[in-house]
Amino acid sequence: MRDILAAEPDSSVAFLAGGTTVLDLMKLEVIRPERVIDLNALRGEYGHIRWDGVSLRLGAFARMAEVAAHPDVLAHYPVIAQSLSLAASAQLRNMASLGGNVLQRTRCAYFRDTSWSACNKRVPGSGCAALEGANRSHAVLGTSDHCIATYPGDFAQALLALDASVNVAGPRGSRRLPFASLHRRPGTIPHLETNLLSGEIITEFVVPSGAWTRRSLYLKIRDRQSYEFAVASAAVAVDLDGDVVRNARIALGGVATVPWRALEAEAALRGRPLTAEVARTAARAAFADATPQSHNAFKVELGQSTLVRALLQAASMEFQP
Amino acid sequence: MSETLFPQSSTLGQPVPRYEGRAKVTGEARYASDVRLARTAHAYLHMSAIARGTIEAFDLAAARAVPGVIDILTHETIGDQIRQTPAIYQGGYISDSRRPLGSAEIANWGQPIAVVVAETFEAAREAAHRIDVTYKLHPSLAAGMNSPSATTQTLEPMTIGVGDFDAAYAAAPVKVEAHYSTPAQHQNPMEQFATQCVWESDRLTVHEPSQYVNNVKFGLAEQLGIGAERIRVISTYVGGAFGAKGFLTQRTALVAIAARRIGRPVKLVATREQGFTVSGYRAETRHHVQLGADSEGRLSALRHEGWELTSRGDAVAMGAVSMTARLYACPNISARVNTVATDRSTPGFMRAPGEMPYAFALETALDELAHTLDMDPIELRRVNDTRTEPVGGLPYTSRSLMRCFDEAAAAFDWKRRTSQPGSMRDGDWLVGWGCATAFYPTYAGNSAARVRLSANGRVHVSSAGHELGQGMYTMMAQVAAEELGVPVERVTVSLGDTDLPPAIVAGGSSSTASVAPAIMAACDAIRRRLGVDGASPAEIMPAMEASGIGVIEEFAETRPHGVPPDSMKGLYRGKTFPVGGVHLPDRVQFALGAQFVEVRIHALTHEIRVPRAVGAFAAGRIINPRTVHGQFVGGMIWGISSALHEHTEIDDRNASYINANLADYLLPVNADIIDVKAIMVPEEDRLVNRAGVKGVGEIGVVGVAAAISNAVFHATGRRLRDLPIRLEHVM
């Protein structure tokens, strides 16, 4: 660990965990690191899955597949298990780590194909080919004039909805930050995607539990049934008092530039009975500020109906007392 | 032979396991790129990044500096080592008329403009990425069919006029008129476009996955200006082709030249993305259909006009109005085909090349007509069923369309369908049932085969046909075993090699219809040698034993019905193509089928699923129900894919393919394919060919997209006329 952190951090270094993003982007020459530092030696120390009845601690190097199948995760955090098992393919889930997963890069075709010169995320200041291009899969929330790329992952929505935090370690020591402040919206500098400092690595996710964690789920809508990124998704966790929402946690995927917490929708639900009507009002609130592009206007409506369906499904979940 | 032409047999019609199955699952099967040649150098293509223009300059310094680079081929370095030759559509061999590395002109995005040859694949790749090209851009028609200045050309020979369409349509009490479209799609065979070339003195051997080894041999000879006898092309196994490996592409001559320049074998495996422009593909189509009918649903007027995207260099069109005009009884028909030339690579053949898009248009229009008439769509087909095609009045050799509909409908339980759109909702899911006709013309062509019978009962059969995964080895073994009365396990097979007796291109679902008769004819010759002409298979081995002969080897060539006598020399020059279908003077030949699907669409989130598909197909005699089942079911799955998933997305700014990889080019995964059932409707057709077989390779795809769009209408009341159908279209 100390050796890894001692490595002089700069942009020419890439950390490698499962490699399913890093190697892919290296082959595409989207990233051209001079050095690749294999973090997998840390798997022994940070590969854990630990539930103590109060919170869930997930080592950054635990594999997606391990976490998705873990009995404690399945029992107490359905939204986490589902967000992982509905992602990618079995092969990828066997390789990929949780830390790498939350840091995966966008699937924007113009980002991934270096023959396009205009991509602010890949080459700062070069422009954005997607604005006038094929942008069906792009974001409607959190976009800027500089980048409209969708954050593609699933697991991050579960962490965000559940108010998880992230432990990181770096050359200047360790710290903890709320998961909500890990990712940055593109703004004017879309190439800066996280608030990690140079050389910092993620070691662990800590997910608190609450009355809402058991009544939680991840709904993923996509163009085919499996092995495909979300067109729209919703991670929801709800605490009900009878029909009435005591507390709801919502994060949206497939529609936003970063894992997207829908606080307005949560507020619209609080204290109200979880009916279709109320769910629709909440969903409208979540997308009130949406900015559609030429090919993705449908995501505004689809994102809302995805959230409505997820909320109604959560409301109807049944538990053994 | 007994009274029925196709008696029950222990071999033919049996689900004999795949001949090469073991070799494939154990990895023993050597595909073209698996063949190891000593001192192989590796080639990597560099493709153009613009839609149209010229190369002003190459900067190759950085590429040359990569350790291990041996040679770089560009139009400047190879000069005129490759000749300009006519394209396949002009009577030549090659898929498009552009000369490989012929000039500085760029005609499309993804055109090979340089080839790096290096000691390793990695070095070649790295160097290819370091080539710096200065382009001069020319105004382009990058928006494809939407380009306002693209030239549209009507292909007059494809025009059909019967009766008086305009008057009949004007007078028809019931009318339907609509426009349809299908997108660009790519075959994406699992095995990529590989080529290995090795020269031994002045003889060239090419290892390449091909649907027509003799096309590659003779075409390459023409391009290189050498005698064809100096070239051998080997294609023992092909990992899927679907039309993409039908004809010679630009890459082969480039690899051959590279190998000659460096005096070593050279191997190229194009990347998945490069594969999108290395060969042809299914280009975009548009359709205008008008149907006029009486109140009973009888068609009185039918018009089908198609537009197909092509390249500026080659006017390629699949033009399947020749089929859609001949499917149903109708006295007044007008049909036309147009090409729209744009700056894209030349399209080509993709499984059911014309049949898939044209069937989508016509069979969706028929469903619209059925709905307008408030008539069951099966009954609409029934009242328009015919024994003779309406254009030339020629008889079908056999036609079991309604039997297919009836069997598929029964298996699907169609009688439970309520006709009102939206009426079959199941909770949160909108449910729709739809059906459509499938059709594919029955083709065959000249082919030759050699059969060797040994006294120990072993048989070897050889013909330069092709194993694309469809079951060619197995079929050849079965036919020889049947004819000679030996167990199929005693038969060995050679194919996919220009040193063998030549056969037809593995296209147009014609391989079995062409090669099986040639094998039968060679077996006849063995009978004659044994003096037991006309004997039953069971009498052959005893006759062989009695004769005391050790080995008999016989060669035969066959020319199917309707193929002109002077065409036989084409067989020996790589120019044998499927003949038949609607192109015969005295009859038409079709395999027919019926496709049924159920779609489910979520009422809130609109995902479209296909939980069930049933197809029934009448395709003459089925030689191997196991491999044929694979063809039908595989075709139907591809049909689902063609309707809901596949779409090559094009950026209008440089006509580039932005999803040219298997992560972003959507194909159904296992979870999308739930219950797909193929029914083989027994059909005996004594006319089509001696083997009684109609093609089965492509028909499974045809009609599925229409059945799906019809089912989507039934589920939602929304008529979707443009493929692919995605969730945003049913919102």
Ligand SMILES: Cc1cc2nc3c(=O)[nH]c(=O)nc-3n(C[C@H](O)[C@H](O)[C@H](O)COP(=O)(O)OP(=O)(O)OC[C@H]3O[C@@H](n4cnc5c(N)ncnc54)[C@H](O)[C@@H]3O)c2cc1C
């Ligand atoms: C075809 C395909 C389909 C996919 N579909 C989905 C999908 O549906 N849903 C989904 O969510 N994902 C999907 N993915 C993405 C996949 O889940 C991610 O690639 C994977 O989770 C990344 O994990 P990894 O361990 O392989 O990361 P790596 O590739 O090793 O690393 C990813 C990034 O994180 C950095 N990194 C890794 N670990 C750490 C750490 N501990 N600290 C700091 N930095 C670190 C790396 O430097 C790199 O930038 C898909 C991927 C592919 C290729």
Ligand code: SF4
């Ligand atoms: S959307 Fe973002 S990632 Fe995509 S091209 Fe624009 S800047 Fe690049």
